[in-house]
Amino acid sequence: MNSLLKKSILALTMSIVFTTTAYAEPVQNNANNGKTTIESLQINIEKLDNEIETVMKQTDDNNKQIAATEASIKNTQTELQDAEANLNKEKDLFNKRVKTMYINGFDGYLNVLLQSKDIGDLISNTDTLVKLINLNQDTINKYKQNKDLVSNKKDNLVAKNNTLLALKADNEKKLTQLNSAKESQKKLLIEAQAAQNSYSGSDQVALADAFKYLDSIKSKASSNSPSDIDAVIAYATTFLGTPYVWGGTSPKPGFDCSGFTQYVCAHFGVSIGRTTYDQINDGTEVSRSSLKPGDLIFFGTASDPHHVGMYIGFGAYIHAPHTGDVIKISPLTRSDYLTARRVFK
Incomplete structure (x- = not known):
């Protein structure tokens, strides 16, 4: 195992011992499990963020x-x-x-x-x-x-x-x-963060079509019609790079994950709850195979939906990841995908 992964796993173990709640399953000692390790670290941070919020x-x-x-x-x-x-x-x-x-x-x-x-x-x-x-x-x-x-x-x-x-x-x-x-x-x-760049090489390839789509609709960002999903996605992407902030509900100082989705929906006159626990009950449930741009996607478990983002199509979603990060586009490859809700008709 390389030294970077050793340090990451050691830090993960210390964080779990330090807090009163176990935030994730132990990471396996596997040199080929680097991507899974990074995902586990990020999920741990999201859970902690969610509990603080x-x-x-x-x-x-x-x-x-x-x-x-x-x-x-x-x-x-x-x-x-x-x-x-x-x-x-x-x-x-x-x-x-x-x-x-x-x-x-x-x-x-x-x-x-x-x-x-x-x-x-x-x-x-x-x-x-x-x-x-x-x-x-x-x-x-x-x-x-x-x-x-x-x-x-x-x-x-x-x-x-x-x-x-x-x-x-x-x-x-x-x-x-x-x-x-x-x-x-x-x-x-x-x-x-040191273990991976904002987008890895493989992520860049996976997101290529998504970025092409975003580039083609960016002129619609000024629209506020909820029936125009392209406008919804274009508006959401205007906040790319905005810092993640605990309890954040506005561009300044920043958003948390559910604050971001609530803010975007509100711009188009769609009212949803404040937290992931609220938003997971908004709209109608959608299967993963039926996802459409604008759908809210949730991660975690039924008892602890600790993260939410907005699907943009092409196997990608926009979200405010966790403390220390910024709003960005990520491929929908996470292992803790839970469900999706359609709030735009």
């Missing part, structure tokens, strides 16, 4: 939920203060009435009764006084119940916020671990 998205969603919950807590606190103020106001009013009754020896209320003209008037006045007293108490009870409801609402929101904060801390811990794993992958990445 997932945790980053979870953390971002978490932060939005925390912000919304904290705003709700603030609003609820205001409601609680208003409820307490209203309750205290009614209590004060009730106490003043009771105090007046006590000071006047209940003369005020008694006078009302004594001034009744007849038994019917007495009953009516008595009923009125009872209702007045009950109204005071009912009003206080109503405000007290409202205060209790608002207080319970605040307690539930605080509990929810505490749960979200704990989840945020957990995600940040995962992200730290994954970023540490990323550092351990740097040597792996450098050796993988």
Whole structure:
């Protein structure tokens, strides 16, 4: 085995030990397995990228939920203060009435009764006084119940916020671990890139027809008609050379794999999910033998579709490969091909 492959395999082994997740099967010790080794290294990096992107998205969603919950807590606190103020106001009013009754020896209320003209008037006045007293108490009870409801609402929101904060801390811990794993992958990445050029000699031959096709449609890049697949492919190729960026969804600073396909589709009014886990459910499934330009192609497993690209025809696809790389055209020869989805009709 040559020294370069030895170093690559050693770096791969170290990266798997360092991270909590085994990212690929061990590479066989075979001097003739150089291409498979390089493919395994690249798949490892894609898996790590995908996991980091997932945790980053979870953390971002978490932060939005925390912000919304904290705003709700603030609003609820205001409601609680208003409820307490209203309750205290009614209590004060009730106490003043009771105090007046006590000071006047209940003369005020008694006078009302004594001034009744007849038994019917007495009953009516008595009923009125009872209702007045009950109204005071009912009003206080109503405000007290409202205060209790608002207080319970605040307690539930605080509990929810505490749960979200704990989840945020957990995600940040995962992200730290994954970023540490990323550092351990740097040597792996450098050796993988040194082991092959952007396109090997055999790849150049395989992609010759694809490049001829791309050259013939480049004038259509300014079109935005989703029915013109040539325009879709031409537009996608305008981003060749754009850097891969974790969580990237725009040309600057760059794209991740699913951010790139989402961006291209959105340009033509086609809405698809943000991640590979979302996009693998978009559109309709297509067999590998029925692939057409514009189809999204996925790699990995059903439980972990860690990479996506766009088929351009001629056995090739355009994609944002992994950290440290750029958007490029590659031959569709990978061993971890999973499935394809048609999102352009």
